Amino acid sequence: MTESITAIAAAVNGGRSARNAVEHSLHAAERDTLNAIIRVHRPRAVAAADVVDARVRSGERLPLAGVPLVIKDNLCLTGAEVGCCSKILAGFIAPYTATAVARLEAAGAVVVATANMDEFAMGSSNETSCRGPVRHPLDPARVPGGSSGGCAAAVAAGIAPLALGSDTGGSIRQPASLCGVVGAKPSYGAVSRYGLIAFGSSLDQIGPFAADVAGAETAFRAMAGHDPLDSTSAAHSWAPVDQTIDPRAALRGLRVGWCPAHVAGLAPGVRARLDAAKSALESAGARLVEVELPHERFAVAVYYVIATGEAASNLARFDGIRFGHRASDPKDLGDLYARSRAEGFGAEVRRRIFLGTYVLSTGYYDAYYKKAQQVRALIVRDYQQAFASCDVLLGPASPTTAFRRGEKTADPLQMYLSDVFTIATNLAGVPGVSVPFGADERGLPVGMQLQAALGDDARMWQVAAGLEALAR
């Protein structure tokens, strides 16, 4: 197990060389056996570590001093290849750095490597990547979850203490749950999306993976805040968690909502851990409140209309003209577009472009897209009503623990249902975090999800720290 983010930052701020911390991670990334890492940025990382050392020597104290960072392959880093693990972006070099990555670097973090992912973040098992599947750190025959499977596996395997992923319908929280690490999707608008290659613009949010809540929260605070380069970025200040309060003590009197509807269909091992989390919270002085999200059961259907509609529009820019793969010997411009896209996009991405094109097409728009946006409004209202009677919502992050590779690839709909507990969070824009809470009968990790009201991220982090303390 690698050192925690807090320990590394304290040591580097105290005079230990950042180069030393970064070298450990580079070494691990170069010897990755999980296919979690697709690109190592050694020369850049060594130079960046030296910059951190110089800053510390000049008297700066940095919250992430020398902390090695792995980024998902949909986040831009100046001068480095970025490809969403898709053939269509082969050879693309980012001309700028994503705001979230730049802010972590400003806080002292050092990008060491790029992580594998499902192609264009479309998948729940990291099996749609053009770079091949990622293996689960505890069982190579199982998946790490997706779409940020490489990030989750890299943190779980100790390759780096911090990873940056993106979450459109659960792509941070579900793999965090399956790999046994902390993974959070902040409130929509909290973290700038500038430099994140878009999937579903009204749903996408960047968030951290770490071994512990304190590390993930430190990274969140370093990234959060308004960015004029993202017009959906929120003008909100993001309060830190009060470190002087014992996280267990903060649970006293807390109203923890849970949905009885979530219990049906859970794998037995996940259900047992949910029950354990509920009783642990109650013993710590929290009050459990039954809540209902009456339209949550429609969330997966709403999502596969809205997310694919947005994706079909966003992915129209990949046309073989300005960047990426171009088909050879086109007979005309239309043929160039159609064949470049068919050759560049994998099967799942093509499927979603077809679906998104269908729901946006004349004659179907009202029946599908507009209808889905209306049901989304009801889901937003459900959450607002739920948070009138509770402070946070507790539930499983995933209905199962890590499943076997190939188990769900034959049936796209079954794969989509892996995200049944995480999708509504994105539709409502609220923050959600998966916190490791023990394991099932096979020893595979189980994550509990905590959600809070839109903008109430500080409370989510506070309760997550409490739940983490109860799990230990």
Next chain:
Amino acid sequence: MAITVVEVRQLARLASLAVDEAEAQRLAGELQAIVGYVEQLSQVDTAGIAPVANVAGLSSVLRPDVPGPMFATAQVLANAPARNEVAILVPKVVER
């Protein structure tokens, strides 16, 4: 409503995405299954509910109209699959 291979071909044209016969056949079935699942939304009473496009409640966000640095031409051209010194090259689109 059944999604036919003819409809898949029309979607392929709209999406500028080439599709072969075998994939069109497979997609017709897969899209039918997913759209069939999505049909459950028709059960929800949404009369009078305004559609939500973004949850942040933002509209027409503007930033100050201040000139700033932009990418250099060479930087933009560097990623193009076919280019000369000043432009991205594409197949001829106008016949004369």
